[in-house]
Amino acid sequence: MSTQIEEGTSEATLSLEPLCRSAELERGWGEALWLETTQLALFRTEEDAFFATSHHCPTSGAKVMARGILGDTVVDGDSVATVACPLHKEVYRLDTGECLNADSLPLPVQRVSAAAWSDEDHVAASLALYQQKYRIADEILGDIPGYLPPEGGFFLWLPVADGEQAARTLWAQAGIQVLPGAYLSRDVDGINPGAGFIRVALVADADQTRAALTRLRAVLYDETGG
Numbered sequence: 001m002s003t004q005i006e007e008g009t010s011e012a013t014l015s016l017e018p019l020c021r022s023a024e025l026e027r028g029w030g031e032a033l034w035l036e037t038t039q040l041a042l043f044r045t046e047e048d049a050f051f052a053t054s055h056h057c058p059t060s061g062a063k064v065m066a067r068g069i070l071g072d073t074v075v076d077g078d079s080v081a082t083v084a085c086p087l088h089k090e091v092y093r094l095d096t097g098e099c100l101n102a103d104s105l106p107l108p109v110q111r112v113s114a115a116a117w118s119d120e121d122h123v124a125a126s127l128a129l130y131q132q133k134y135r136i137a138d139e140i141l142g143d144i145p146g147y148l149p150p151e152g153g154f155f156l157w158l159p160v161a162d163g164e165q166a167a168r169t170l171w172a173q174a175g176i177q178v179l180p181g182a183y184l185s186r187d188v189d190g191i192n193p194g195a196g197f198i199r200v201a202l203v204a205d206a207d208q209t210r211a212a213l214t215r216l217r218a219v220l221y222d223e224t225g226g
């Protein structure tokens with residue numbers, strides 16, 4: 001994550017932009033990436049501190065800082081993390097961007113936090129939402145012969161007489177898009193094991209999922225018997 005200052009407000013506010021997972025950065029190295037039109041250099045130090053700076057060296061404008069050499073030095077009695085430009089070896093503080101060995105422009109920095117990098121709350125929230133949708137599917141479809149609750153992922157494989165026909169019927173009569181199971185499986189000994197299924201993606205929110213599965217049941221199972 002990186003902190004960004006949003007302009008156009010009476011007070012500068014900080015916002016977080018997800019960039020990559022902390023685990024994707026190797027200790028003691030930098031990585032370059034694009035944030036919209038800006039090239040950033042992300043660093044993870046050997047001490048597990050995270051920093052983001054411009055990828056452009058302020059001395060020359062060369063896009064090289066992510067390949068810089070990480071290190072540390074003592075400033076006013078405190079140890080500070082540094083990066084040395086790989087070209088001419090100007091040394092910049094990673095926390096302030098100050099150039100320590102020349103009268104160079106500072107390196108633009110953005111402070112990032114390990115807590116933000118390791119934020120996994122959205123994963124737990126997503127898992128809880130899918131579990132809720134599995135329960136909705138069980139509730140609406142659980143008594144259909146051959147129905148099996150998914151053991152993972154976010155797809156339902158529902159038994160039907162003919163997957164292609166069921167997909168067409170659902171689209172025409174209920175406005176629901178699903179994939180015929182045969183489109184996702186190969187013939188085995190001349191038989192396509194997916195032909196008798198449709199694949200339903202549980203990607204809508206819980207209310208839409210409930211409404212759609214209720215319509216699906218009415219069209220495929222209650223009216224035609226699948």
Ligand code: FES
Pocket residue numbers: 057058059060061062085086087088089090
């Ligand atoms: S290009 Fe970075 S110090 Fe010269």
